[in-house]
Amino acid sequence: MAKATNTEVIDLLGEKFGEQLFDVTEPYGLLTFSTTKDKIVEVLSFLKENAKINFNFLTDITAVHYPEQGKIAVVYHLHSMVSGIRTRVKVFIDENEPTIPTASALWNSANWMERETYDFFGVKFEGHPDLRRILNMDDLGVHPMLKQYPLEDPNRVDKKDEYFGR
Known part of the structure; x- marks a missing residue:
């Protein structure tokens, strides 16, 4: 089978979903x-x-927190090994109610x-x-990748500018 193009993919999606798809771009050739x-x-x-x-392979699911917008983007990376093409799908959800349907019924790896x-x-x-949690402690109580926590302890004395002549 010949390699599919981004134009063919977006045309197929446009026929099926129309206005329900938006912000279509191709950064570095990756259909997003x-x-x-x-x-x-x-x-x-x-x-x-x-x-x-035939996007038969789910490469990754991750998220990006945009605190200034009050949103979390859930990002899916898919790969069609048959057509030799990749795509990125984003869904923006409210950070105060971060729920989205599971894709684990489509790909076991989504679990x-x-x-x-x-x-x-x-x-x-x-x-x-x-x-449930898989990498952090069950009783952690926070989600560490959210950008609502300071990057450094503001009380650290070894980071004071006067120590470095600034």
Whole structure:
């Protein structure tokens, strides 16, 4: 099978989902677009099951916190080994209510990736079979990748400017 192009993928998606896909870009040749959390499972399912593009491999699920916007972006990276193409799908959710449907019914590997994203960002994947922490302590009480914590202790004396002639 010949390598698919970003244009072919976005045309197929546009026919099926139309205005439900937005912010379509191609940074460094990687097709990137956004959708809503109501449509994410349907979009991922279409990408996986469409015979023309066949995004059969879920490379990664992660998140990015945008505190100035009050949003968390859940990011999916997919790879079609058959068509030789990759894509990135983003869903922006409210940081005060970080829930999104699970993709673990589509890819078994999503189970671990969603648990990791929950552990570090606090994103709750609705319908996940076993959503719990995997890398941090169960009683940690915070999600360390959220940008709401100071990067350094402001009371450290070895970081004072006067010690460095500034």
